[in-house]
Amino acid sequence: MRKILIAYFSLQLHTKKVAEKMHDICRGDMFEIKNEIEYPVDFNFLAMIAQKQLENKTFPKLKDVISREAMQQYDVVLLGFPIWWNDLPRTVCTFLKMYDFSNKVIIPFFTHLGTSYGGQSIQTIQALTNGKVASEFAFAVHDDDVDKIDGVLGDWLKKLSEKY
Numbered sequence: 001m002r003k004i005l006i007a008y009f010s011l012q013l014h015t016k017k018v019a020e021k022m023h024d025i026c027r028g029d030m031f032e033i034k035n036e037i038e039y040p041v042d043f044n045f046l047a048m049i050a051q052k053q054l055e056n057k058t059f060p061k062l063k064d065v066i067s068r069e070a071m072q073q074y075d076v077v078l079l080g081f082p083i084w085w086n087d088l089p090r091t092v093c094t095f096l097k098m099y100d101f102s103n104k105v106i107i108p109f110f111t112h113l114g115t116s117y118g119g120q121s122i123q124t125i126q127a128l129t130n131g132k133v134a135s136e137f138a139f140a141v142h143d144d145d146v147d148k149i150d151g152v153l154g155d156w157l158k159k160l161s162e163k164y
């Protein structure tokens with residue numbers, strides 16, 4: 001039996017909603033990736049900080065972590081995040097850099113406002129991990145569609161379970 005972790009980062013709760021819907025269907029464990037220092041609520045300020053972190057390739061500290069030992073038990077990691085500046089929020093990069101993914105499959109899912117192909121995010125995940133990234137299964141959800149995905153999500157998870 002494959003052991004699944006749904007690990008997600010979400011500030012405005014769209015990705016969190018998708019992660020929770022996934023959990024309703026496939027169960028597994030859930031982990032919220034959070035920045036140690038809270039990001040600002042003000043969008044312009046947040047956008048500026050996110051851009052600076054991306055430019056400087058920073059690895060911001062996380063609020064909570066899963067121990068490396070506990071992480072070893074998982075075979076499949078469903079990794080959720082919003083697209084920020086056509087890429088991965090740097091907080092997610094910190095999470096990826098912490099663990100050995102060599103015996104795992106990473107399945108990315110993300111929410112966005114137009115960058116449906118995920119920008120650079122998949123390449124960034126590949127560059128930071130030694131695990132298999134199932135980019136062909138990357139699951140994209142526009143903000144406006146978060147409440148309408150139940151059917152497609154079920155089909156997607158079924159296809160996933162047939163392969164992984």
Ligand SMILES: Cc1cc2nc3c(=O)[nH]c(=O)nc-3n(C[C@H](O)[C@H](O)[C@H](O)COP(=O)(O)O)c2cc1C
Nearest residue numbers: 010011012013014015082083085086111113114115
């Ligand atoms: C700092 C920042 C940068 C963003 N950059 C992009 C982008 O490049 N492309 C895009 O489609 N959406 C972009 N968005 C929109 C988010 O990806 C989208 O609203 C997402 O659903 C937010 O996820 P969350 O609610 O889980 O935090 C950006 C949002 C923020 C806050």
